[in-house]
Amino acid sequence: MKEGLTFIKENIKENRSVSIFLLLSFMPFIAVMMTNYLFPIYLTQELNASPAAYGIESAVYGFGALTAGVFIVSIMKRTGTELAIMLNISLFALGISIIFFMKFLPVYFSIVFLLAFANAGTRVARNTFMIQKIPNIIVGRVDSFFRFITLGIRILLIFFFTYVTANDRIGLAFLGLSLLLLSSAGAGWILYKRKQRKQSALLKSVL
Template identity: 45%
Template structure:
């Protein structure tokens, strides 16, 4: 652990993440707000969000292929550089008198969405490539804590300045954070020889699928463990409706829930690496998936604000803890030259499931129909938890047999 914190590559990555997360986070809070508050804003933002979901679904496999084919550092530099150029151009246009129209806001929203779609799988593959496997659990825990703190900071800053600072100045701040992140990624020591992909020639788009077809138990386990994250994405829509219609509470409850969630997620980033070191990634994930499933399954029966806020801790611990252990498991089990395509496959499936659920839940919005949305989500989570328990047990048994076999070979 101390070795990881003394590694300057880790320090550069965390600093770059903080810069880009806060800068882009402020903008990606401001842009939807400006879109939604304009004329017919709700419909415009809804259509923009649907369009970007479709685009992200289409480009995610392509991004995964790029990540496995080219230098991950160059991809990260490209993302930060492109972000700086686009955001700086719009900021400069604003300073020169451009009145931002809806189309400009949609372009900025789309650029930010595409940046996230490229950045997260790229940094995931980059971290797996440059760090020793013994650091994977602590690394992912630290990245989770950093991500949560950055989100909280971005939200707090956005709340303080969105209504008082002109958009061109917000964009300038965002552009400078992209530039700072570019410089930090540039400083990370990295040689092309570290990535064996470059020596393999053409990268097949279906490499991740072929790998998972050869490891069906791993596929089932990783697929089942996506559900808490999908649940969080869906409840970002469900919770405001639930709070207003079922709890009969105001927006302050939603804000408090978000704050408590951030605390719980940060605690997961601290605790889960230690739990996984003792129990293993598989058992840790079963614990965290179970915690999230249990919390979601009882929420629909709760009409008390303090109890709802208490459950937010379990939701946060379950989702963030699953992500920490799941990322470590993928880093350990998926070869680095396949990680981009394998990760993109799961991301694409997650986007598809999330979109389908949102379409269904939108039709069930409002009390008392909102309860059926939670019933559906609870059923899917319980089913996924059962699948994770079975697949996780098989994975652990297979790993134990492999370890015993290797020990016999070494003593032969």
């Protein structure tokens, strides 16, 4: 982790948007870890689902992730790696933002499929982005540093979610997760658009 941080300081500090963009791309993964805690409570308290719903949810999630694995390479070829990351983060943020209000089990399973697709798609695109931007000899150490940061975020969120769900306020937990993801998506789009404008201005100056 120390070597990863050193590399970031020495090589990415000139383009801080790269490191911020990478951190934002981890947000769906963080959210998935949180939903592993929230979804069982949501199924029980809000949807009054039977135990079979837990198994169906896992199957739907697995199918969504598998679908992303099949199509994400084609998506990246058409959109580019960074845009693919942003589209998947935005899809995930949208799904989390509406899932609490769609209290109908088939709709819930449909959103779980989209969340699985978006999370797996973001992970593949993020790994591709890191390989493109970071030398192979150090990419694992940089990835470890970002995972250390995301672990700290997950610990803080677990404290918050444990408190609110213990007080029968699971809606507040979903609201907090939604705000985190929407903010991440918004910040990511700002960075992406800013880079596009810089590239466009550079191209015009060359021409």
